[in-house]
Amino acid sequence: MPLLWLLLLILAIAGVGYLLGRNRALSSAGGEIRKLHSLPSYYGYNGALVTAVPAIIFMMIWLLIQPILIENRTVILIPDDAIAEDSTRDLVMSDVRRIAEGLDRLIAEGALSATEIGDLRTETTDIREMLGEVGVALGAEVQPAVLNAALSYRALRATSSMWMTICVIGVAVLGLAMAVTRTNATFRARNSVEAVILTLLMLASTLAILTTLGIVLSMLFEARNFFNQYPWQDFFFGLTWAPSFSGRGGGSELGIIPLLWGTLYVSLIALLVAVPIGLFAAIYLSEYAGPKMRAFAKPLIEILAGIPTIVYGLFALITVGPLLRDYFAEPFGLGNGSSSVMTAGVVMGIMLIPFVSSLSDDIINAVPQSLRDGSFGLGATHSETIRQVVIPAALPGIVGAVLLAASRAIGETMIVVLGAGAAAKLDLNPFEAMTTVTVKIVSQLTGDTDFSSPETLVAFALGLTLFAITLGLNILALYIVRKYREQYE
Amino acid sequence: MNDMRFTERNVDSTEIKIRAKNVDVFYGETHAIKGVDVDIPEKTVTAFIGPSGCGKSTFLRCLNRMNDTIDTCRVTGDIKLDDEDIYDKRVDPVQLRAKVGMVFQKPNPFPKSIYDNVAYGPRIHGLAGNKAELDQIVEKSLRRAALWGEVKDRLDAPGTGLSGGQQQRLCIARAVATEPEVLLMDEPCSALDPIATAQVEELIDELRARYSVVIVTHSMQQAARVSQKTAFFHLGELVEFGETGAIFTKPEDPRTESYITGRIG
Ligand SMILES: Nc1ncnc2c1ncn2[C@@H]1O[C@H](COP(=O)(O)OP(=O)(O)OP(=O)(O)O)[C@@H](O)[C@H]1O
Ligand SMILES: [Mg+2]
Numbered sequence: 001m002p003l004l005w006l007l008l009l010i011l012a013i014a015g016v017g018y019l020l021g022r023n024r025a026l027s028s029a030g031g032e033i034r035k036l037h038s039l040p041s042y043y044g045y046n047g048a049l050v051t052a053v054p055a056i057i058f059m060m061i062w063l064l065i066q067p068i069l070i071e072n073r074t075v076i077l078i079p080d081d082a083i084a085e086d087s088t089r090d091l092v093m094s095d096v097r098r099i100a101e102g103l104d105r106l107i108a109e110g111a112l113s114a115t116e117i118g119d120l121r122t123e124t125t126d127i128r129e130m131l132g133e134v135g136v137a138l139g140a141e142v143q144p145a146v147l148n149a150a151l152s153y154r155a156l157r158a159t160s161s162m163w164m165t166i167c168v169i170g171v172a173v174l175g176l177a178m179a180v181t182r183t184n185a186t187f188r189a190r191n192s193v194e195a196v197i198l199t200l201l202m203l204a205s206t207l208a209i210l211t212t213l214g215i216v217l218s219m220l221f222e223a224r225n226f227f228n229q230y231p232w233q234d235f236f237f238g239l240t241w242a243p244s245f246s247g248r249g250g251g252s253e254l255g256i257i258p259l260l261w262g263t264l265y266v267s268l269i270a271l272l273v274a275v276p277i278g279l280f281a282a283i284y285l286s287e288y289a290g291p292k293m294r295a296f297a298k299p300l301i302e303i304l305a306g307i308p309t310i311v312y313g314l315f316a317l318i319t320v321g322p323l324l325r326d327y328f329a330e331p332f333g334l335g336n337g338s339s340s341v342m343t344a345g346v347v348m349g350i351m352l353i354p355f356v357s358s359l360s361d362d363i364i365n366a367v368p369q370s371l372r373d374g375s376f377g378l379g380a381t382h383s384e385t386i387r388q389v390v391i392p393a394a395l396p397g398i399v400g401a402v403l404l405a406a407s408r409a410i411g412e413t414m415i416v417v418l419g420a421g422a423a424a425k426l427d428l429n430p431f432e433a434m435t436t437v438t439v440k441i442v443s444q445l446t447g448d449t450d451f452s453s454p455e456t457l458v459a460f461a462l463g464l465t466l467f468a469i470t471l472g473l474n475i476l477a478l479y480i481v482r483k484y485r486e487q488y489e
Numbered sequence: 490m491n492d493m494r495f496t497e498r499n500v501d502s503t504e505i506k507i508r509a510k511n512v513d514v515f516y517g518e519t520h521a522i523k524g525v526d527v528d529i530p531e532k533t534v535t536a537f538i539g540p541s542g543c544g545k546s547t548f549l550r551c552l553n554r555m556n557d558t559i560d561t562c563r564v565t566g567d568i569k570l571d572d573e574d575i576y577d578k579r580v581d582p583v584q585l586r587a588k589v590g591m592v593f594q595k596p597n598p599f600p601k602s603i604y605d606n607v608a609y610g611p612r613i614h615g616l617a618g619n620k621a622e623l624d625q626i627v628e629k630s631l632r633r634a635a636l637w638g639e640v641k642d643r644l645d646a647p648g649t650g651l652s653g654g655q656q657q658r659l660c661i662a663r664a665v666a667t668e669p670e671v672l673l674m675d676e677p678c679s680a681l682d683p684i685a686t687a688q689v690e691e692l693i694d695e696l697r698a699r700y701s702v703v704i705v706t707h708s709m710q711q712a713a714r715v716s717q718k719t720a721f722f723h724l725g726e727l728v729e730f731g732e733t734g735a736i737f738t739k740p741e742d743p744r745t746e747s748y749i750t751g752r753i754g
Contacts, residue, residue: 379583
């Protein structure tokens with residue numbers, strides 16, 4: 001039975017559970033809702049949940065374990081001599097899976113019947129060609145042992161999914177029976193539904209944490225491979241970034257300092273642009289602008305946030321870059337390229353304005369009017385009130401907004417490639433071309449890559465470092481916000 | 490009403506500090522204050538009493554133009570402070586509010602330290618020449634608001650961390666520190682225990698020597714104890730205004746009588 005049908009069936013049984021639970025509760029109370037511990041619908045939900053949740057969990061576990069067991073039992077069917085010299089058991093196993101899948105397709109298209117498949121022989125049929133027709137391309141002729149393995153693989157899968165259907169339905173019915181027998185007027189259905197909801201919420205939060213953990217672990221794993229091949233001191237303290245492009249290894253200098261410097265420099269300029277403008281815009285919008293102006297200007301600023309960064313990159317490349325070069329860099333003798341840290345920083349700052357302004361605006365609006373009244377009532381002007389009461393009260397939120405913007409700036413790639421170039425350099429002059437960590441991650445992973453050379457693996461070390469930096473930034477933000485809260489709440 | 494103890498009834502001054510004539514206030518369509526005339530004398534405590542929602546706070550907020558901060562609010566009529574129309578275009582509401590201070594119905598300490606809360610007004614208006622003077626102003630104000638003893642060891646602690654009643658006294662200290670000529674107090678003792686209430690009432694009496702004080706209260710006893718003049722509001726109208734003793738002993742309007750004897754409200 002296909003999975004979807006099975007799921008629908010479970011839901012149907014759960015529906016029955018809802019009705020039975022509800023009705024049984026009602027009848028046990030003689031139809032008087034007041035005598036029930038919980039509202040009738042809670043008994044219904046309890047019935048449905050107790051029916052569906054264990055069944056679905058059981059099914060998920062089965063689906064996780066089933067492929068592993070079947071693989072193990074199929075793999076022993078392949079004799080050593082069926083494995084070609086330039087191949088491995090894993091590769092043969094993947095052939096087995098593909099043949100099985102191809103056979104499924106043949107049946108689905110009606111080209112073969114189930115019994116005909118059982119009679120297939122490599123000697124009589126060209127299986128490779130037959131499978132090729134349904135879009136399953138195989139690398140070599142199919143050997144008898146491999147075909148056998150594929151057939152037994154299919155058979156095992158069929159039995160297993162049949163048993164799964166039976167067991168899952170059994171669990172669902174069992175759950176239904178249990179829910180119904182437990183239901184009576186004094187059963188605390190409300191509490192048990194609450195408990196299920198609580199578990200659901202907890203699962204969701206654990207999932208988010210586990211994903212983060214998974215990301216970190218996978219990065220750590222690859223980064224460890226890198227550090228096995230390249231000394232960490234040279235990576236963290238190296239002042240030059242010069243990977244050899246041949247990929248043959250050796251001669252590469254992979255120091256992160258120039259990249260970090262570029263990242264921090266560009267981000268700093270971006271924040272210098274975005275924070276004052278964004279904050280002032282937010283103050284104007286929330287404190288001074290009338291409702292009409294607000295309704296008009298706020299969405300307009302937020303449009304900035306919707307522009308794809310590549311478009312900002314183009315803007316940097318063809319407008320801001322040449323402009324800065326012609327009016328600042330060249331007249332002052334600071335440089336003559338249009339790619340510069342300044343270009344990327346300014347454009348990125350423009351991109352970040354709506355982040356800062358929109359969040360700060362919400363936060364400033366959330367400051368209670370009574371605080372403003374208190375200040376006005378003491379004879380303070382509007383701007384004194386904003387500076388001394390509103391902004392300090394909103395500060396934790398504003399710091400959060402700024403750090404969020406900083407994280408965006410550090411992770412930004414497109415604007416840097418187009419605005420600041422891709423040359424790693426350690427320089428103080430903001431009109432020099434420089435580049436950032438993210439740009440180099442991309443360039444090390446594009447083109448011909450060999451996942452065993454340090455030139456490629458360095459991308460993971462760079463990514464991990466970046467992750468550590470943004471994590472540190474977020475922790476700092478939390479710390480500041482919390483400290484501030486403690487002081488003022 | 491036997492438990493009422495009246496303070497000396499004689500109004501020390503006959504000079505009028507605030508003269509309100511024919512004041513109407515609208516919140517959008519709601520007519521919250523209807524043609525109110527009140528003269529608030531100098532160096533006197535005037536009490537506003539009346540059932541909840543009758544417009545006491547609204548009228549109080551007119552006297553220092555705090556209603557300007559509410560978009561929907563519209564004030565008409567004529568309010569003069571020292572014979573100068575406070576709604577005149579030439580009057581700076583900021584300047585006005587420095588002269589007419591206010592303690593709000595709900596305590597609203599700033600998210601700053603206790604010290605900075607009290608020092609807020611003096612700093613803005615440059616009342617202290619140096620740190621020592623400022624320290625003095627802060628201490629004196631906190632003492633007057635009967636809060637000094639409780640907070641003198643933790644002036645750096647946040648004002649928002651105080652209890653409700655302490656916050657209310659902090660707001661009183663904050664208003665007093667600015668040395669206003671008129672002090673508007675909107676139920677300043679609503680969250681205070683009898684001891685703190687007595688101390689605040691003492692402060693009000695002390696302030697009377699130099700300023701005029703307007704106090705909104707729901708406690709008849711308090712009105713009788715601290716005020717020399719009482720105004721009774723009902724449904725946006727000023728029903729009766731006169732000497733406190735007269736209002737409480739022989740009210741002219743039947744509504745006033747019902748209210749102070751506990752039949753309206
Ligand atoms: N900001 C506002 N917007 C609209 N209507 C308001 C506003 N503030 C007060 N009102 C209305 O004006 C009327 C008078 O309110 P006000 O706050 O002056 O009453 P009050 O006498 O101070 O009452 P209480 O003793 O409960 O404090 C009420 O009907 C109230 O609903
Ligand atoms: Mg009020």
